[in-house]
Amino acid sequence: MKQVMPAPEGNQNNKKWKTPKERQAACKAFCDHIREGYSIASFPLCDHKTIRYYIEEYPVDFPPEEIEQAFREGRHEWEKIGKQGAKGELSGFNNGSWIFNMKNRYGWKDTREFEGHGLLPEHKPDQKPETIKPKSSAEIALGVVALLQEELADDGDASGEAD
Structure with missing residues (x-):
């Protein structure tokens, strides 16, 4: 049986994005994806565990502030659709589908x-405002x-x- 040796220290063969330039490009692609209102699960370049790994291990290349901003913009995109639909500005808007989407995507409740x-x-129920x-x-x-x-x-x- 062939003995497997551990990789030398600093070996990055198991890394998806090895250089800062590759990681920064991946972060931009991820943020663009989220900004458009898509979920983490539908990101085509990798799964959510990989994204989380790179955010934790490479915060300079995957800046948390930038990612949080992309999430806010993605949510804004969905809320904008709802607002436009409620105002009658979107032809064929299905409010039931939109509400169901928001409940599943963002944990909305009634x-x-x-x-x-x-x-x-x-405050207490009888407390004055x-x-x-x-x-x-x-x-x-x-x-x-x-x-x-x-x-x-x-x-x-x-x-x-x-x-």
């Missing part, structure tokens, strides 16, 4: 429950981050392993 993420001020203490900007930001993390985690295994 009523969003923001209280669990600390986005809305806590003027006595409710507003949340600080930091508290709101932490709640938004929690929501984004849930959305990203909902797409499957978050192990970060490459293909």
